Amino acid sequence: MTTLTETPVAGNDDRRDNETNNVNQKLMIALDVDGTLVNHDGHMSQGVRESAQAVVAAGHEVMIATGRSLNATLPIIEKIGIERGYAVCCNGGVTLRLHPELDGGYEVIHKATFDPGPALRALRERLPSAKYALEDADGNFLSTERFQDPSFGVEAVGVDFHTMLEATAVRVVVFSTENTSEDFTEAIEHVGLAGVTYSVGWTAWLDIAAAGVTKASALENLRTRLGIEQHLTVAIGDGRNDIEMLSWAGRGVAMGQAPEEVIAAADEVTHSVFDDGAAHVLRSLL
Numbered sequence: 001m002t003t004l005t006e007t008p009v010a011g012n013d014d015r016r017d018n019e020t021n022n023v024n025q026k027l028m029i030a031l032d033v034d035g036t037l038v039n040h041d042g043h044m045s046q047g048v049r050e051s052a053q054a055v056v057a058a059g060h061e062v063m064i065a066t067g068r069s070l071n072a073t074l075p076i077i078e079k080i081g082i083e084r085g086y087a088v089c090c091n092g093g094v095t096l097r098l099h100p101e102l103d104g105g106y107e108v109i110h111k112a113t114f115d116p117g118p119a120l121r122a123l124r125e126r127l128p129s130a131k132y133a134l135e136d137a138d139g140n141f142l143s144t145e146r147f148q149d150p151s152f153g154v155e156a157v158g159v160d161f162h163t164m165l166e167a168t169a170v171r172v173v174v175f176s177t178e179n180t181s182e183d184f185t186e187a188i189e190h191v192g193l194a195g196v197t198y199s200v201g202w203t204a205w206l207d208i209a210a211a212g213v214t215k216a217s218a219l220e221n222l223r224t225r226l227g228i229e230q231h232l233t234v235a236i237g238d239g240r241n242d243i244e245m246l247s248w249a250g251r252g253v254a255m256g257q258a259p260e261e262v263i264a265a266a267d268e269v270t271h272s273v274f275d276d277g278a279a280h281v282l283r284s285l286l
Contacts, residue, residue, distance in 0.1 A: 026059060026060055026228065027061065027233070027234055028063070028222070028223055028226065028232060028233045029063070029236075030063055030236070031064055031235075031237075031278065032066060032215075032238060032239065032242050033064060034066070034068070034151070034239075035237075035238035036236055036277075036278050037080070038273075040273075044076075048276055048278050048282075049080060051279040051282035055282050055285055056080060056081045058285075061086075061228065062085065063082070063085055063087050063088060063219075063222070065092075065235070065245060066087075066089060066091075066215075067091045067171075067207050067241050068153065069171065070089050070153060071152075071153025072152060073089045073153070074105075074106070077098065083100050085097075085098050088215055088218040090135065091171065091197075091209050091215055092112070092213045092214045092219075093135075093171050093210065094108060094112075095221070112210040113170055114168075114195070114196060114211065116134055116172045116196075117166075118194070118195065119172065119196050120132060120164060122191035123174055124161065126191055129176060129178045130175060130178075130179065131175045132144045132161065132164060132173070132174055133152065133172070134164050134171070134173070135169065135172075136168060136169060136170065140154070142167060143158060143159070144160070149173070171208070173206065173208075174208070175203075175205050175206075176204040178204075180204055181200050181202065181205070183204060184204055184205075184206050188200070195211045197214055199239070199243075201240065201241070202239065207241055214241075215242065216245045219245060219248060230250055231250040232250060234250065234252075234253070235248065235249035235251070236255070237258075237262070238254065238257060238258040242258075242262060243261065243262055243265045246262065246265045246266045246267075247265045249267075253269070253270050254266035254269045255271075255272060256270060256271045256272035256275065257272040
């Protein structure tokens with residue numbers, strides 16, 4: 001693994017000379033949002049924005065790959081200037097095609113849904129004080145206890161827990177101010193979630209998607225669709241929901257502040273989000 005500390009651009013000289021940085025070849029570049037393109041206050045620095053715009057302008061297949069839902073992803077797509085191409089939302093649960101001639105500039109080309117009932121029942125028993133939210137097949141958010149979050153992209157509608165059990169889900173979110181991420185991990189291990197894919201966040205935050213659905217699974221479908229060779233793929237991320245994506249990429253780059261297990265899945269480590277780590281990597285692709 002290459003660890004980047006004081007270098008002005010990402011990667012060693014041999015990294016810049018290898019196939020993933022060949023300027024004559026189109027790359028497929030997958031970018032996480034929170035903790036990668038924007039800090040934990042939601043701010044994108046000028047350096048990150050300009051370097052992302054430059055890579056888009058260079059003609060590479062640049063796509064957002066985020067846990068955020070659709071409406072919270074679109075502003076990021078607009079900010080870095082992607083008008084044509086694809087984006088992955090909801091940790092792989094929703095895939096968009098982007099084109100200026102489409103209504104609103106996009107269309108949903110794939111949506112993976114699942115029955116959230118078994119996972120919700122099992123987790124509620126172990127984490128009774130947690131808050132629960134669910135994105136349904138129509139893009140609406142249902143939540144318990146007035147649970148709202150910017151990653152939803154829309155205002156969640158308060159419902160009782162039984163109503164959530166009967167919905168069809170694209171994404172389930174579990175959050176608690178009274179538990180730690182370790183508590184969530186222990187709960188998951190205890191209940192043995194089956195038929196879903198899940199990841200635990202930095203805080204006591206859990207994202208659940210349909211079985212086998214990750215950012216990597218959605219990106220692999222797009223890679224095949226675009227006919228881009230595996231070694232020409234690049235991914236940058238910082239969270240546990242990025243582990244599969246970083247392992248999948250020909251060049252997987254973890255942000256400097258990422259947890260150990262995320263760093264272990266990557267080929268290299270860049271600076272933290274507070275030091276514009278993503279910008280260092282993106283400039284190395286130009």
